[in-house]
Every structure is written in C-alpha cells, then in structure tokens.
Amino acid sequence: MDGKKAPNVSGVDSPGRRTVYSICGMCAVRCPIQVEVEDGRVVWVQGNPNDKGMGTSLCAKGAAGIPFEYDDERPQYPLIRTGPRGSGQWRRATWDEALDYIADKLKEVIEKYGGKGVALSDRGGPFNDLTKTFIKSLGSPNYFNHDCTCGRNAHHAAKSLFGMGRKDWGMDIKNTKHLVLYGRNMIESLQVKEAKDFIEALGKGAKVTYIDVRATLTASKASRFWMIRPNTEYALNLAWINVVLAEKLYNAEFVSKWVEGLDELESFVKEYTPEWAEKVTGVSAEEIKAAIREIAADAPQVIFHLGWMTARHRQSFHTSRTAHILNALMGNFEVTGGLIAAKGPGDYGLKGVNKLEDRVTKPTDERVDQIGTKYKHWDSGPGLAHMLFANMLTGEPYQVGAYFAYRHDPLTSIPDPEAIQKGMDKLDLLVAIDVNYSETAWYADVILPETTYLERGSLVAQKKGGKPSLQVRDQCIAPRFDSRPAWWIFREILRRMGKSEALEFETIEDIWHYQLDGTGVSPAQLREKGVIGLAKDAIMRDREDGLGFKTASGKIEIISPVLSEAGLPSLAPFYEAPPKEPGQFNLVFGRVGWLAHGQSTNNPLLNELMPENALWINSKVAAELGIADGDTIKVSSDGAEAVGKVKVTEYIHPEAAFMVHGFGRTVPLQTRAYKKGMADQRLMKGKLTDYDPAGGGNNLTETVVTVTKA
Amino acid sequence: MSKYFLLQDSERCIGCLACEIHCKTNKDLPMGPSLCKNMSVGPVEVKDIPRVRFVFMPCFHCEEPWCMNVCPSGAIKRRAKDGIVFIEPSLCIGCKSCITACPWGACQWNPVTAKAVKCDYCMERVDQGLKPACVTKCLTQCLDFGSAENLPTGQRERFAAAVARDHFNPKV
Numbered sequence: 001m002d003g004k005k006a007p008n009v010s011g012v013d014s015p016g017r018r019t020v021y022s023i024c025g026m027c028a029v030r031c032p033i034q035v036e037v038e039d040g041r042v043v044w045v046q047g048n049p050n051d052k053g054m055g056t057s058l059c060a061k062g063a064a065g066i067p068f069e070y071d072d073e074r075p076q077y078p079l080i081r082t083g084p085r086g087s088g089q090w091r092r093a094t095w096d097e098a099l100d101y102i103a104d105k106l107k108e109v110i111e112k113y114g115g116k117g118v119a120l121s122d123r124g125g126p127f128n129d130l131t132k133t134f135i136k137s138l139g140s141p142n143y144f145n146h147d148c149t150c151g152r153n154a155h156h157a158a159k160s161l162f163g164m165g166r167k168d169w170g171m172d173i174k175n176t177k178h179l180v181l182y183g184r185n186m187i188e189s190l191q192v193k194e195a196k197d198f199i200e201a202l203g204k205g206a207k208v209t210y211i212d213v214r215a216t217l218t219a220s221k222a223s224r225f226w227m228i229r230p231n232t233e234y235a236l237n238l239a240w241i242n243v244v245l246a247e248k249l250y251n252a253e254f255v256s257k258w259v260e261g262l263d264e265l266e267s268f269v270k271e272y273t274p275e276w277a278e279k280v281t282g283v284s285a286e287e288i289k290a291a292i293r294e295i296a297a298d299a300p301q302v303i304f305h306l307g308w309m310t311a312r313h314r315q316s317f318h319t320s321r322t323a324h325i326l327n328a329l330m331g332n333f334e335v336t337g338g339l340i341a342a343k344g345p346g347d348y349g350l351k352g353v354n355k356l357e358d359r360v361t362k363p364t365d366e367r368v369d370q371i372g373t374k375y376k377h378w379d380s381g382p383g384l385a386h387m388l389f390a391n392m393l394t395g396e397p398y399q400v401g402a403y404f405a406y407r408h409d410p411l412t413s414i415p416d417p418e419a420i421q422k423g424m425d426k427l428d429l430l431v432a433i434d435v436n437y438s439e440t441a442w443y444a445d446v447i448l449p450e451t452t453y454l455e456r457g458s459l460v461a462q463k464k465g466g467k468p469s470l471q472v473r474d475q476c477i478a479p480r481f482d483s484r485p486a487w488w489i490f491r492e493i494l495r496r497m498g499k500s501e502a503l504e505f506e507t508i509e510d511i512w513h514y515q516l517d518g519t520g521v522s523p524a525q526l527r528e529k530g531v532i533g534l535a536k537d538a539i540m541r542d543r544e545d546g547l548g549f550k551t552a553s554g555k556i557e558i559i560s561p562v563l564s565e566a567g568l569p570s571l572a573p574f575y576e577a578p579p580k581e582p583g584q585f586n587l588v589f590g591r592v593g594w595l596a597h598g599q600s601t602n603n604p605l606l607n608e609l610m611p612e613n614a615l616w617i618n619s620k621v622a623a624e625l626g627i628a629d630g631d632t633i634k635v636s637s638d639g640a641e642a643v644g645k646v647k648v649t650e651y652i653h654p655e656a657a658f659m660v661h662g663f664g665r666t667v668p669l670q671t672r673a674y675k676k677g678m679a680d681q682r683l684m685k686g687k688l689t690d691y692d693p694a695g696g697g698n699n700l701t702e703t704v705v706t707v708t709k710a
Numbered sequence: 711m712s713k714y715f716l717l718q719d720s721e722r723c724i725g726c727l728a729c730e731i732h733c734k735t736n737k738d739l740p741m742g743p744s745l746c747k748n749m750s751v752g753p754v755e756v757k758d759i760p761r762v763r764f765v766f767m768p769c770f771h772c773e774e775p776w777c778m779n780v781c782p783s784g785a786i787k788r789r790a791k792d793g794i795v796f797i798e799p800s801l802c803i804g805c806k807s808c809i810t811a812c813p814w815g816a817c818q819w820n821p822v823t824a825k826a827v828k829c830d831y832c833m834e835r836v837d838q839g840l841k842p843a844c845v846t847k848c849l850t851q852c853l854d855f856g857s858a859e860n861l862p863t864g865q866r867e868r869f870a871a872a873v874a875r876d877h878f879n880p881k882v
Binding site: 044045046047055056057058059060062063064066067187188190192195196199202203215217219220221222223224225593594604605606607608609651 | 722724726728730734735741742752753758760846848850851
C-alpha cells in the first residue's frame with residue numbers, strides 16, 4: 001500500500017492553479033464539468049464548455065459538490081461492524097484488514113455456494129464495465145443495477161417493439177414541435193442538458209402536453225396540463241390510439257413500411273373510446289380528441305416521451321409501450337425534432353473503447369433472478385434487483401451468500417426495506433462501497449469509503465448519441481480521508497482472491513491506455529478537453545429502408561413474439577384498480593431540482609434549501625378530513641407509519657398523495673438529515689414482490705396510504 | 711444605481727435554485743447566509759395552467775445604500791467606477807447594523823466569520839471581465855449581467871415580447 005493516500009494521478013498535489021476536466025458525481029446524470037483547483041483545493045466547478053450542450057451551466061446539486069467534498073459527515077476510513085446488523089457499532093480498520101476480512105468471507109461463500117453466490121448492484125451508468133468485470137471475475141452472473149426502480153419498464157417496452165432498448169433512441173427535444181410527457185418532470189428531476197434543450201424548445205414555440213397527478217414546475221411551463229387520476233395514463237394512450245386510427249391521423253406511408261400488427265391494434269382499441277377514457281382518467285373526451293388532433297398535425301416533429309419515471313404500476317410497461325406505438329403511428333423516427341437513433345462509434349466506422357469485461361470469461365450459471373432462463377422476455381443486462389432481495393429471503397432458485405452495494409442504496413430506493421433487510425439477514429457478507437453513509441451501508445458488515453468523484457479518476461465513458469463521444473473523469477484533488485478509488489478497491493479484493501487478471505493495472509491512466517488503444521484518441525487528448533466528439537457531422541439513418549429495428553421482422557412489432565412466448569399479451573386490457581376508502585390515497589413520490597434523493601438530503605447547502613419533506617394532499621379532501629396546511633399528519637400503510645408535515649394544495653389529484661423522496665434517514669452520523677421528514681419506501685409494504693409481469697418494475701405507485709391528523 | 715444590471719428572464723427560469731448555491735460556493739459560505747434569493751410566486755392559473763413565476767433578488771446596489779450609511783466602521787463601500795456596493799471584511803466589526811438596515815435582506819450574517827456578507831456581483835470576477843457566479847452557471851441562461859451599453863442583443867426585445875404575451879396578463 002503506497003502511503004496514506006490512494007494512488008494519485010500525477011500532479012494532483014501540486015501548488016498553484018490547475019484546470020481539471022471531470023464528470024459530476026452528485027447524481028446519476030453525470031454531467032461533464034470543469035473544475036478549478038487552487039493549491040490542492042477545489043475552488044470552482046462549472047459545466048464543461050467543451051461540451052456544447054452543457055456550456056458552463058451546472059445545477060444546484062453539482063454546485064453543492066464543493067460543500068460535499070469539504071463536509072466531514074461521510075465515511076472516512078474502512079469500518080468493520082462489531083454489533084448486530086444495523087446497530088451502528090463499528091470499529092475502524094486499516095484497508096489491509098478490511099480487504100482481508102472481505103476476502104476471507106468471500107472465499108467461504110464461494111466454497112459454500114459457488115461463484116454465483118456473490119451478487120453486486122450499482123447505479124448503472126457509463127462506468128459499470130468495472131463492476132461487471134469484478135463480479136464476472138468472481139465467477140458470478142449476478143450483476144444488478146438500480147434500473148428496476150428507474151427505467152426497466154420503459155426499456156422492456158422499447159425492446160418488445162423495436163428489439164432495441166430505451167436508450168437506443170434519443171429524443172431531439174430541442175427541435176421538437178410537440179412534446180408529450182407522462183409524469184416526466186423535466187425541470188425538477190433534472191438533467192442539465194435536457195432541461196436546457198427543453199427551455200430552448202419552448203423559446204422556439206414548442207408545445208408541451210404534460211400529464212401528471214400533480215402540478216410540478218414542468219406543468220407550469222407546459223401548454224397543456226392534465227391532472228390525471230393516478231395510474232391511468234395507459235387508458236389515455238389507448239383512447240388516443242383509438243382516435244388516431246379512427247380518424248386516420250397516422251402516417252400511412254411510414255406505418256405500411258415499418259409497422260406490423262396494425263389490424264390487431266385497431267380491433268383491440270375499438271372499445272377504448274375517449275368517452276370511456278374520460279370516466280377512467282378524469283380528462284374530458286373532447287379534450288382528449290382535440291389534443292391528439294393538434295399533436296398529430298405537428299408529426300413527425302413530435303415526441304411521446306419514451307418514459308423514464310413513468311408512474312410505476314402494473315401497467316407502466318403498457319403505458320410506455322403505447323407511447324412508443326403513438327410515436328410509431330406518427331412516424332416520429334430518425335427525424336429532426338423526433339426520435340433519433342443513438343449511434344456508437346461503430347456507426348461511424350470507428351473503433352469503440354476496449355472493455356475490461358472482455359478480459360473475463362462469461363459465467364454460465366443461471367442468474368439468481370432467473371432472467372434469461374425462466375424469464376426470457378427480460379433483458380439480463382442489469383437484471384431486476386428487487387428479485388435479488390426477494391430471492392435472498394427464499395433461497396430460490398439458490399442462496400446468495402455475499403452482496404456488494406456499490407454506490408447503490410437499495411434500502412432507500414427499493415420498496416419495503418424491512419423485507420429487504422430480512423433477505424440481507426441471510427447473507428454471510430454484506431459490503432457497502434460508497435462516498436455516503438447510505439441506509440444500506442449502515443446495515444452492512446463492512447463499509448469501504450470510496451474517494452469522492454473529485455478525488456478519483458474513473459474509467460473512460462463512451463456515450464452514444466446523435467454523435468458519439470468519449471468523456472473522462474480525471475482526478476482533481478488528493479483524497480481528504482483514508483479512502484480509495486473504486487478500481488483500486490475491486491482490484492485489491494480480486495488480488496486476494498487470486499482472480500485479478502482482468503483488473504491488473506497500476507494506475508487509472510493504465511486503464512485509460514488499455515481502453516483507448518486503437519480508438520485514435522489518447523488519454524492526454526481526452527484530459528485536455530474532458531469531452532471528445534468522435535464525429536463531425538451527425539448521420540441519419542434512411543427512413544426508406546434503413547431504420548435498423550432489431551426485431552425478427554426488422555419492423556416495429558405491435559404483437560411481440562417475445563411476449564407471446566412468455567404467455568403475456570402484447571395488447572393488455574386496461575386494469576382498473578379497486579376503489580379506495582375516503583382518506584386513502586395512492587402514494588407517489590418525486591424530486592425537486594436541487595436534490596438527488598437520499599444522496600443529497602444531508603448535504604450542508606442542499607439540506608438548507610429543504611430540511612424536510614411534506615405530504616401533498618388535495619385541499620378539498622383535506623377539508624373533508626379536517627386537515628389544514630402545515631398540520632402534522634400520520635401516513636400509514638399496512639402497519640408501516642410515517643409522521644410529518646402536510647402541504648394542502650389544490651394542485652394535486654384528490655386520489656394522490658405526494659412526497660419528495662430521500663427523507664426519513666436513519667443514519668445518526670448524518671446529523672442534518674437524521675429522522676427528518678418521511679421515507680416513502682418504508683410505506684410501500686409488500687411492494688418488494690409486487691411487480692409488473694411484463695416490464696419487471698415494482699408497482700410502487702399502487703401503494704395505498706391512509707392519512708390522518710396526528 | 712450601479713452601472714450594472716443583473717437581469718432575470720422569468721420565462722426561462724426553472725426555479726432550480728442553482729444560482730443560490732453557486733453564489734454560496736463561490737463565496738465559501740456555510741449554512742445560514744444566502745446572498746441572493748430566487749423566490750417562486752404562484753401558482754397563478756393562466757389559461758388553465760398553474761404558472762409559477764420566479765423573482766431573483768440579489769442586492770440592488772443602491773445609489774445611497776442604507777447599509778453603507780449605518781455602518782459604523784466604514785466597512786461597506788460603494789465603488790466609484792461602477793457603483794458596486796461591497797463589504798471590506800477586514801473592517802467589519804460584526805455589529806449587524808447593516809443587516810437591520812437593509813429593507814431587502816441583502817446583508818446577511820456569516821456565523822463562521824462572525825461578520826456580515828452581501829452580494830458584490832462577484833466583483834473580483836467582474837474585474838476580470840467575467841460574469842458573477844450565479845450568471846455564469848445559470849442552468850437555462852435566464853440570468854444575465856451587463857451594463858446598459860452591453861446588454862446582450864435581443865434581451866430587451868425578448869423581455870418586451872414576454873411581457874406582452876397573454877399569460878403575463880392572467881385572468882384572475
């Protein structure tokens with residue numbers, strides 16, 4: 001081990017002023033940034049202006065990276081648990097000690113359950129070549145990321161129609177004429193470039209139809225806003241398709257060339273009239289018709305949002321799918337202002353970065369979530385993490401003995417943490433690698449503190465898009481505490497297991513050299529700009545005969561053979577949820593522009609902007625329940641309870657209750673966030689095993705809560 | 711008035727509050743003081759859409775600043791060349807007179823240094839030909855900074871058009 005600090009990139013400690021290009025790590029968006037360092041201290045962070053879409057802009061979370069860096073309320077050295085799980089009793093350990101401890105336990109687990117007895121989950125994104133390589137090196141197929149609580153439904157919906165995933169189609173928001181958003185709160189659940197494009201489009205006169213259960217700031221910017229009944233967007237889409245087909249508002253030429261299954265679609269949607277949808281959604285039939293006529297007139301410069309955080313219920317998959325179908329009917333593909341295929345280096349005849357993963361043999365065991373074996377209609381990539389925890393509890397199809405949470409906090413992000421903890425209790429080893437005390441870290445056996453994004457270099461990130469690019473996170477400053485970069489941590493564990501071949505690099509620069517070999521871009525060039533575009537001009541695929549759908553027919557398949565084989569309908573009847581009692585609501589959650597969930601709530605400056613959350617309920621309903629704005633209320637569901645403040649407003653649907661996610665933290669060392677506000681995931685009793693059979697995502701917004709005055 | 715303007719195009723503003731945090735990090739401020747406020751107003755229903763407006767409030771850099779007038783130690787100064795009102799930290803005695811005097815809450819208390827702080831348009835940046843932190847990093851470029859002579863082209867026209875637009879005349 002080389003001294004007190006992790007292996008530094010040369011020059012990190014040098015005096016004077018330096019400019020370093022990096023990638024933000026304050027949320028999962030990972031914007032390119034420019035960092036100014038003076039005498040080893042970060043003094044300024046802004047967007048990386050070498051990326052035109054970014055400019056110098058940076059959001060509040062990104063700006064709060066500096067107070068995060070200089071805050072002491074984060075893991076500072078390896079910790080090994082001494083009391084029962086979750087007791088908060090720890091002892092400080094050296095890196096050697098902590099890593100040896102992990103390796104010894106891992107050896108026992110692999111002895112007992114085989115390599116597949118190890119699982120890892122992370123936050124996904126452009127750097128996961130590292131984590132995949134780690135888990136594969138141990139002989140395990142069990143790589144997971146956070147996507148089961150994010151885009152999985154939308155991803156599988158896209159796959160079932162196009163044979164391509166959610167991210168294979170980008171959205172040209174900047175140039176669109178009409179954007180339809182289903183709860184996609186573009187300016188609060190914030191991505192810098194996307195929000196800039198959104199505002200740019202509005203400035204150019206784009207129209208926005210925004211559908212949500214509450215008036216967000218995105219609704220405030222929209223040209224049409226429908227406060228829809230919770231979990232009914234699918235009904236709206238069915239009615240829209242009904243009108244599009246009945247009134248022949250679709251692009252007949254595009255459809256005849258690229259869409260299969262129109263007849264089946266037509267007969268299926270016959271009964272789903274706007275008049276029917278009015279009763280289900282609460283949006284008037286006339287408005288439903290008027291809107292789709294207006295939208296169709298702007299096609300193909302139209303985007304029905306491909307779905308990111310579409311409200312997750314048992315039919316979110318079909319909500320996403322029908323949004324895709326509307327795009328297909330209007331021919332919004334590979335066109336300015338519509339959907340544009342995301343291209344990689346290969347599309348430009350270039351060689352992409354070399355993967356570390358390719359240095360390891362692929363494990364052949366069945367995944368613990370049985371994707372690819374029992375569940376063939378799902379993508380095995382990052383799996384479904386909720387199944388990992390549910391299966392830990394049952395030991396089916398086999399027992400997992402060790403689990404690594406890398407920068408992922410399932411006890412915050414996946415519903416019903418109590419149930420997850422019961423699964424975790426069966427583990428022989430639970431390791432958290434993080435820059436924060438996550439709820440999961442607090443329940444772990446060992447916490448390994450990772451260096452912050454400003455203190456570490458990461459793998460070269462390759463981004464697909466209209467024009468592909470390479471981006472780098474360079475190390476800005478030396479670590480403040482006894483922490484280590486992820487690549488080093490994973491290599492050290494593998495070395496102790498005698499399985500480090502794929503990660504045998506001495507510095508992050510060595511990894512960059514390996515990744516970039518043959519791409520024509522050198523680490524030095526990448527360092528100089530932070531972002532390097534690989535193509536000068538964007539190429540568009542041929543709408544006549546080259547859209548490149550990856551289905552068996554090469555077309556958009558409305559009836560999906562993959563779904564049929566799984567015994568699932570491609571066109572599913574609308575599911576009407578049973579009525580709720582007075583005082584009951586569907587619990588929905590979301591964000592504000594300055595918080596990235598539990599990761600931000602203890603940040604000194606972000607916490608100040610919002611020290612705790614409140615439960616939004618509708619003013620009329622509140623009056624009936626005798627609840628006034630600012631009252632303390634009790635929210636309960638199936639034995640779980642939260643107490644907090646209420647926000648009474650007319651801008652939420654009477655059947656919905658909303659709170660900002662990430663509050664109600666239980667880690668005492670996060671003194672600012674500790675026990676402040678309410679945690680929605682703790683109210684989602686039973687939702688760990690309640691998921692969409694077609695999309696795989698949990699039915700989070702089907703959680704019914706009862707609200708009473710405390 | 712200072713010769714500079716700090717303008718906000720409320721139409722482009724998304725209320726992300728990055729401006730407040732950019733300001734605080736540039737001035738290395740702890741929890742507590744906030745040198746500018748981006749306040750949301752509304753919602754007001756305009757053509758069935760609940761619109762929220764944003765009002766950005768930094769220091770106004772008054773012609774005859776009350777804060778400067780009440781300061782007993784001469785720590786608050788107004789630059790002759792451009793009218794920027796600023797606090798000279800070495801002279802501030804922490805008496806809080808300015809905080810009491812300013813009707814806009816522009817002067818704030820820094821509990822770490824036990825001195826008053828206020829917006830000075832990031833004058834060390836302005837002197838280098840740069841814009842204040844809040845403006846440079848504003849997410850949607852809804853903030854802009856300049857003097858009367860060098861207001862960005864089209865800025866005034868855009869404001870005039872926005873004001874004339876129907877939803878600036880809510881039917882309430």
